[in-house]
Amino acid sequence: MRDRLGLTRPAAAAALALAATAAWHLGAQLTGASGAANVTQWFLMPLLALTVWLAAGAARRTRLVRLTVLALALSWLGDTAPDVAPDDLAFLTMLGFFLLAHVTYLAAFWPLRHDGVLRRPALLVPYAIAYVVLVALCAPGADALAAPVVVYGAVLTAVAVLATFDRRAAVGGVLFMLSDSLIAMNAFVGGYDLPAHGFWVMFTYVAAQVLLAIGVLRVASRPVPVPGDGAHAGTGTRPPA
Template identity: 45%
Template sequence: MGALAAINRVSGRAKTAVSAFVGLCALHLGSQMVEPDGLVAELTQPLLMPALGATLLTATDDRGRLVRWTLCALAASWLGDTIPRFLEGDPAFLSLIGCFLLAQLAYIAGFWPFRREALPVQRPLTALGYLAALVGMVAWCREGAGALLAPVIVYGLNLSAMAALSTGVSTKAGIGGAIFLVSDSLIALHAFADIELPYRSFWVMSTYLAAQSLIVRAVVERPRSETGAWG
């Protein structure tokens, strides 16, 4: 969240978009601390990703591959923030996984041209860290997930791949990808392992917003010549 405020852009529209996003984040996270299921939290969550998308659009003057796939990922994330609230039980959770799976696939598509710069390629032993995170999450959730275990594994594989590939974009993107892993792990551990953290919703949303913000800032900071054509 705070990372995007540091983007040095001349455009007044970009500054306005960043300010709107930071203000929405502050309002939403504050409501998560006070009343996680309250009206303010419900109303502000669907506005977060469109506001972040606006910061990306106004802070970049190119529409290359990386920018466009990132916008697709933010759109899918918006669906994940919005659709599950209209459903209950397993359908709500499956819609959450489905939408964010699309987001991870979009990020993977955007990050793919930078795969040779990714940490697991440059330093193969680091791949063990991402693998350990995936195996650990599945092990914790296996018993409680039941019939949802397969979708959880598929999503976890793509989430881990996204996090690993994000390191090829930049260090900031890699940190964002790693934080995304933490955020989604908090959701899975609560849903399937009955692990309840104090202010869980606040921590889930704060890590989610930090992850998305860092990825977007990294995309903004890539030179235009490196963002690639759409494809």
Template identity: 45%
Template sequence: MHDDVHTTGSDDAAATGPGFDPEPVPDPGGALPATFFDPLRRRIEPWLPTRAARAWFGAFAALVVVHLGAHFVGPVRVAGVTQWLLVPLLAASLWCAIAAPRPRLAVLSVLALLCSWAGDTVPAFAPDAVSFLVLMGLFACAQAVYVRAFAPFREASVLRRRRGVVVVYLTVYAAVVVAGLVSTLRWGASPTWAAAAFVAGLAVYGALLVTMAVLATGVDRLAGVGGALFLVSDGLLGVGQVAPQVIGALPRGVFGFAVMLTYLAAQTLIAAGVRRRSVGGHT
């Protein structure tokens, strides 16, 4: 018995001797704690509640980085091809983020995104002489669908609450149409039908775009910001048509980057606002 006591005491002394750490240090090469990403997960899940929605949006975000970077480095073709894939990923994410039965707002917004996808894709295969008109036509369809989706929320929009904002939007619209008219005066060698179609298309598309941006403010604050950014993005495209020499003087990639950054931000914010309104919460 004496021997047992003596042995146990020696073991305890050795265990508590100099250099002993009673709490083992985790292996630096081991896996991260299961709760490491909890703060990030708590922020993401209200917006992307399903695994499918998160997967689609993750693919969208990764491709956005590749696409925007391709405007500055790499073959120009990379920016064009990646543009064709972006909006379908966002549409899939929005669809999966809202449970069935999906409200009319969500269904029409996904349809508008698909029309936008056509606008991003089809003009690349159209003859140069009509590619911009094709682009305007397809995006006019997208804006018309957005207008139909957002119309039930017009009572909460700036159309009723802040008409000064509407005046600003209309002023921008008028300026763009006038600039388009002025630009046709420099189309001396162009066919008359092309100039007329350009101005008419610009007027119709601009009216739909401004209407969408105004009505989006009634859906959700994020959707309203997205609508305003859509105006900025398409305004930049308009500058490219009216004053190509100004765009040509910019460093490589700057113009395309600015257009696509504002466009993708607009679509993303509109989708976020639609999702929040569709599940019953909005600000």
């Protein structure tokens, strides 16, 4: 039996493993247990990707679902590759893989663009303001990385905008902006000193990815209308509102 998100027993087991790992990781962040935090971070995105894949099921592994899983895989590389990269390349390695992840999310969400705030341009203003503030804060201290910061911020903001196809995904998009903004401010803004910085970065990041995944699964679970069946009889679809 499936619920609204299609959580069969295997998917629910993967989700439970994700929740336990995330709780362990965030606890390690709060207590300064860097070894446990590093190890558990390696498993977060694979467990979320597995949950999405199992929850969708073979019949609902649409382009949207497949690209979301790819974005999660690229996010995993962004989480882990810096651990094995040379110290002077660690930040750029993380930035590169997460940029690819965000571009993949853009490709995934683009067909749903008319279901979000693009229908009402006035709602784009808060996103534009957030982007301008982020660049204004970070670009002056980024030196040679100023251009990548501008580009990355634009892509990040675009993902948040396109994620408004679903309320939960919209919150996820905003949280992703917040998480990456905290990383950028820590790297480029002098005097930035947020208590429990690592915890807040990871809390917003994990919550963002989970909410984006939930939004994707909700879209994937929508009934598909049968062409030419105006009565919607026997198709399992809903009549027009």
